[in-house]
Amino acid sequence: MTAFFRRHASLLLIGSIAAASGAALWRRDGLGALGAALFHAWELFLFIAPSLVAGLVLAAALRQLMSPGALARWMGAESGWFGLAVATLAGALTPGGPMAAFPLVLVLAGAGADRGALVAYILSWSLNGFQKLLVYEMPLLGPDFAILRTVLTLPMPMLAGWVARRLPIAWEAPK
Amino acid sequence: MTGGQLLLALLAAIAFGFALRRGPGTARKVGVDAGQSLLKILPVFAVALPMAAFLAELIPADAAEGLIGPESGFSGILLASFAGGLMPGGPFVTFPLVLAFAKAGAGVPQMAALITGWSIFAIHRIITWEYPVLGWRFVALRLLAAFPLPILAGLLAEAAVQILPVTLGRP
Numbered sequence: 001m002t003a004f005f006r007r008h009a010s011l012l013l014i015g016s017i018a019a020a021s022g023a024a025l026w027r028r029d030g031l032g033a034l035g036a037a038l039f040h041a042w043e044l045f046l047f048i049a050p051s052l053v054a055g056l057v058l059a060a061a062l063r064q065l066m067s068p069g070a071l072a073r074w075m076g077a078e079s080g081w082f083g084l085a086v087a088t089l090a091g092a093l094t095p096g097g098p099m100a101a102f103p104l105v106l107v108l109a110g111a112g113a114d115r116g117a118l119v120a121y122i123l124s125w126s127l128n129g130f131q132k133l134l135v136y137e138m139p140l141l142g143p144d145f146a147i148l149r150t151v152l153t154l155p156m157p158m159l160a161g162w163v164a165r166r167l168p169i170a171w172e173a174p175k
Numbered sequence: 176m177t178g179g180q181l182l183l184a185l186l187a188a189i190a191f192g193f194a195l196r197r198g199p200g201t202a203r204k205v206g207v208d209a210g211q212s213l214l215k216i217l218p219v220f221a222v223a224l225p226m227a228a229f230l231a232e233l234i235p236a237d238a239a240e241g242l243i244g245p246e247s248g249f250s251g252i253l254l255a256s257f258a259g260g261l262m263p264g265g266p267f268v269t270f271p272l273v274l275a276f277a278k279a280g281a282g283v284p285q286m287a288a289l290i291t292g293w294s295i296f297a298i299h300r301i302i303t304w305e306y307p308v309l310g311w312r313f314v315a316l317r318l319l320a321a322f323p324l325p326i327l328a329g330l331l332a333e334a335a336v337q338i339l340p341v342t343l344g345r346p
Contacts, residue, residue: 098304144341
């Protein structure tokens with residue numbers, strides 16, 4: 001049951017919001033407005049679809065080609081800003097969702113990366129993952145905004161990693 | 176097709192080319208992997224895109240302008256940072272929602288804070304993945320190190336739009 005909920009939590013939540021907002025729109029503006037909104041959603045889907053397919057192929061290919069363990073030897077506790085920069089770069093290039101990224105943190109930790117580098121890595125993945133940027137942010141919000149936001153937030157994971165190395169919270173990878 | 180989409184298609188083709196050079200077995204694994212991901216994402220799209228379209232219709236235009244509009248300044252950035260952290264689901268949910276916010280009159284710095292806040296805090300992802308896989312100590316470490324960043328992103332974007340004419344919206 002827990003596993004089912006964990007796997008489908010987003011889907012269930014989004015489904016409920018969609019049903020509630022759809023019902024509200026139907027009551028307020030009638031069936032025509034509901035149909036028009038659905039058509040608009042379909043158009044948006046057609047607009048994103050090519051990027052989605054390309055993004056998934058790219059992610060799948062990188063998973064076959066890259067070996068994260070090899071990068072981790074640059075990310076140890078003594079690696080300084082260079083290690084944080086490697087972690088930030090690796091995070092931004094990591095494709096896929098949380099089901100791929102969080103287990104990778106364990107792989108990197110096992111291969112020698114320290115907590116600061118791991119914090120930088122996961123933040124960089126969630127903030128500036130190339131896949132999210134190219135598949136969603138650029139097409140939906142426009143390239144100007146997407147590039148501006150990415151440039152501004154690009155160094156932030158390094159900063160957070162630097163802070164994390166100085167926080168008095170010890171962390172060991174769960175066995 | 177936009178420039179970003181073309182770039183992505185090109186990168187995918189190059190990466191697939193490298194996989195092909197490793198042998199047909201690797202290329203087939205890439206195809207299977209991509210197909211499985213697509214099958215997982217399509218059901219989410221099927222509910223997320225209608226949800227965003229309904230919400231965009233329900234939210235009146237410029238409803239959010241007073242709260243997180245371009246003139247809302249620091250308080251708008253603060254509010255957007257928190258609102259971002261509460262948004263449920265992955266990018267396929269958030270970006271259509273963000274589009275609804277943009278329609279409702281949000282400003283560029285506030286939007287930058289919102290997306291950064293969502294990327295960093297994303298409560299659903301902490302509960303479903305980060306805590307179970309990495310433990311609460313890692314969650315605490317990351318949140319303490321990163322909590323000011325959405326506000327910083329908003330302030331930097333505020334400074335940037337004074338110089339650069341950046342707007343929201345489809346190309």
